[in-house]
Amino acid sequence: MPQTTRITPFQQRVYAACRRIPRGRVSTYRWLGEAVGCKSARAIGQALKRNPFAPEVPCHRVVRSDRSLGGFSGQTSGGEVRRKREMLRAEGVRFGPNDRVEESALIRLAGPQ
DNA sequence: ATGATGATTGGGG
DNA sequence: CCCCAATCATCAT
Numbered sequence: 001m002p003q004t005t006r007i008t009p010f011q012q013r014v015y016a017a018c019r020r021i022p023r024g025r026v027s028t029y030r031w032l033g034e035a036v037g038c039k040s041a042r043a044i045g046q047a048l049k050r051n052p053f054a055p056e057v058p059c060h061r062v063v064r065s066d067r068s069l070g071g072f073s074g075q076t077s078g079g080e081v082r083r084k085r086e087m088l089r090a091e092g093v094r095f096g097p098n099d100r101v102e103e104s105a106l107i108r109l110a111g112p113q
Numbered sequence: 114a115t116g117a118t119g120a121t122t123g124g125g126g
Numbered sequence: 127c128c129c130c131a132a133t134c135a136t137c138a139t
Contacts (some may be wrong), residue, residue, distance in 0.1 A: 010135060029121055033133095040133040041121040047135075049120050064121070075119025081120090 007052070010038075014047040015024030017109055025107045028065050037043040041065075049074055050109035060087045067100040 005046050029041035030046075034054040038044060048059040052110070064070040072084035085099060094102040 008135080027138070033121090042119055042132095042133075043121090043134045043136085045120040046118090047120095048116095059120085062120080064130090065122065065123085069120090074120070 005052075008047075010043075010052065011047045014038075014044055015051065015053060015057045017111070018048070018057050018062065019058060020109055023058075025062045025105050026063050026088065026093060026101050027107050027109055028063055029070065030063075030065050031108050031111075032062060034083055035109040037112050045071065046078060055087075060084045061072075061091075063101050067096075067103070069099055069101075069107070 014032065015035045017032055018027075020035075029044045033039060033041050033044045036044070044062075048062060049056050051059045054060070060072060064068065069081055069084055070076075071081065073080040075081060085095070088101070089095065093105045096102050
């Protein structure tokens with residue numbers, strides 16, 4: 001059983017960066033990592049997966065580098081991911097062919113370096 | 114401390 | 127499509 005209540009310093013940094021993604025736009029696991037000084041996009045996914053502040057911390061606005069949706073609510077495919085797409089669409093994010101976020105929706109957050 | 118596990122990524126076949 | 131190595135916070139031993 002994971003300690004779902006414990007928020008690590010790393011998670012705080014990731015959530016703080018995630019909060020800067022405006023409505024109707026999305027960023028990527030990789031860019032979020034750059035904004036926080038972490039070279040592992042997977043580690044970012046780990047933190048977002050344990051996000052207890054959704055949707056206040058908009059973890060649904062983070063997608064893969066190739067602009068495909070990526071995971072949501074602990075799943076990499078299926079109904080949860082489908083809802084992620086719907087939430088984004090409701091916020092005004094446009095989608096191109098085969099569930100790819102439109103390029104114009106991407107936002108690269110400012111970070112260190 | 115050591116090993117396994119991911120909401121990843123870029124590269125290769 | 128599939129497989130692999132690199133990456134690193136977390137979790138289980």
